[in-house]
Amino acid sequence: MNKQGPLKGVKVIDLTAMVMGPYSTQIMADMGADVIKVEAPNGDNTRFISPGPSEGMSGVFVNVNRGKRSIVLDLRSPEGKQTLTTLLADADVFIHSMRGKAIQQLGFDYPAVAAIKPDIVYTNCYGYSRRGPDADRPAYDDTIQAECGLTYVQQLLTGEANYVGSILADKVAGMTALYATMMALFHRERTGEGQEVEVGMFETMASFMLVEHANGAMFDPPTGPANYHRAVAPNRRPYQTKDGHIAALIYNDKHWSLFMDAVKPAWLSDDFSTLAKRAARINEVYGLLGETFKERSSAEWLSLLNTLGIPAAPLNRTDDLFNNEHLNAIGFFETISDERGSTRFPGIPTWFSKTPGKIASGAPLLGADTDAILADTAGINTQVQRG
Template sequence: MSAAGPLAGVRVVDLTAMVMGPYCTQIMADMGADVVKIEPPQGDNTRFISVGPAPGMSGVFVNVNRGKRSAVLDLRTDDGKAALRALIESADVFIHSMRSKAIASLGFSYDEVAAINPTIVYTNCYGYSRRGPAADRPAYDDTIQAECGLPAVQEQLTGEANYVGTIMADKVAGLTALYATMMALFHRERTGEGQEVEVSMFETMASFMLVEHANGAMFDPPLGPAVYPRTVAPNRRPYETKDGHIAALIYNDKHWNAFVGAVRPCWVEKDPTLYATLELRAKQIDTVYGLVAETLKERTTEEWLTLFEELEIPAAPIHTPDALFDNPHLNAVGLFETVQTPHGPIRFPGVPTWFSRTPGHVRGPAPELGADTAAVLDELGARSTAPRTADSDAEPALGSG
């Protein structure tokens, strides 16, 4: 078993900021890639958006930039551009989250980067694809959630339009950027060809939402609205119990028959065919959820959990994110990794995947701003080019905020 990780030997030049791109490259770092994070002198804005043990080391930044190296380059200067070009020569991946006009104005469009390194995989992380009329619009998680229908389906579910309580668009797009980049690297391994990759938040989230919510609208002519009814049924929510709440999905025929037989045989006695099959229940899913909701008020959460475990019905208590750190299953499988840092120990939620030969792990803490500039430039034989002042106008076009 190798401790190097499946991406050992891969060098990533990372010009991303906020969450989408950094989440993508964080996973690359966990898997063994050498990720060199290029920051303007003022640093990635995410350094300052939440609590942290030191200025510029917010919890969000520290988590999505762990295991990377930070090099400060002012890309408005000739020295900064020269250093980046030298770094590109030895890179496998170039990834950025600037608008297409901004990256081109700096001299680092795909054609310009490929002229330096023809085999490079060049990944653009955009808000909207540059191939469409919305190409130049700024994009943040909230606006992408809205445009892709998340608040609308939440309104059908709860009666009020709301964002979901996580930066879903940023993270889903980040995962998409990761798999797209990996596919391009796989192609390069097979053929030797580099290529340009484009991943945009809007298209990614539209595709993600329409996995189930395309539904009847996919067909010609449409067979129904573009919403999957079960997920927006008003009674689809954590069930109230005698002393709290519980999540349970009494869904397929096996689960339904086990529940009815143990708790409500009268439903079958009253009308054996009314809820007999998944197809019949799906047509009246909110009514079914309502019946279950009234029933679950009769016992405590623990009583229901015990029964559902016996019946092999999927169920879980309602926990907060804080409780994940003490979850016995997560701790048993070793999800959390404690890393010693200059600011004290940090308990990271680590790599959720498992490899029998090349496992990933948290490679180290997030870097202080510019902590690795000198080392990176020394590797290039170009330490004298290190810029130390001035602000960069190469601002990211997307993120969580």
């Protein structure tokens, strides 16, 4: 497996499943880390949740586990525990997504792992912090979306309490686990000191949602409710045109002035001439713009707005991204071919001038690398029971 990138040489023992943890370690693998995915004999459930080229290789699983190596261990057995112990002895990172009590019962909580490798970075991916009363509650993306206020602000926006059409909590929490782990690695690089890191989905999404929605509720006394009124204005939606819809944001005073001069809508008024005035009546502004956009076609609006330098975009389907001119021009997609055929992966969104990452391989079949990993790891009997 040809590894390159800023994390080349970093060894990660990945005991995560589903999406939050695997998405975090997928990025580590893309950036050059040797990620060893530890799976139980029945495999990560995500292997079976969507269509794929073969059984146990669902599209979601293949994407978030690309570039990793898979080893099957029964961690309930003495042999499995001993194998994991040996793997941890020369690891840089141990990351898991088990509940706190469960990982402790297995004998791989932080004190136990730090005794094996004192300078290890140990990352816990939880639903809720173990430091609070909700520790060890089960959590999934849908329940966290509801609990963090995301479904509430969707209701303010659309009139119905809805989930967003993306597993947003899983992915945001996964990226948070990534940056937290990298910060701990940076600290270790400077000091030689390992440490334990904890990332809770609920705490992550509460922080994420309150970036803008904390708003007036942060102050004492409060100056307003905990929501950003522009984001939840009912008329904030893609604009309907003569033949479809487009997205556009005529936001700052420069863009507003350019748009008014070019279009001269009948409702043009000094009442909306500044950002502060528009912000105070933002839902009304969106409604007026919505009526104006019905007067021309999508192509006409996109051409005009592009000429004026006003942010605007067509409403793409997710399928359209695979044929997007910009993404293809920058080489965003990477095709990996193996015995199962070709997979066109959504690529690495970041760019490094000295140490670019690379999708090193597709996702592994369950346990595909068990023997190779055991053979490469000093002190492990390659005939060890694997469940």
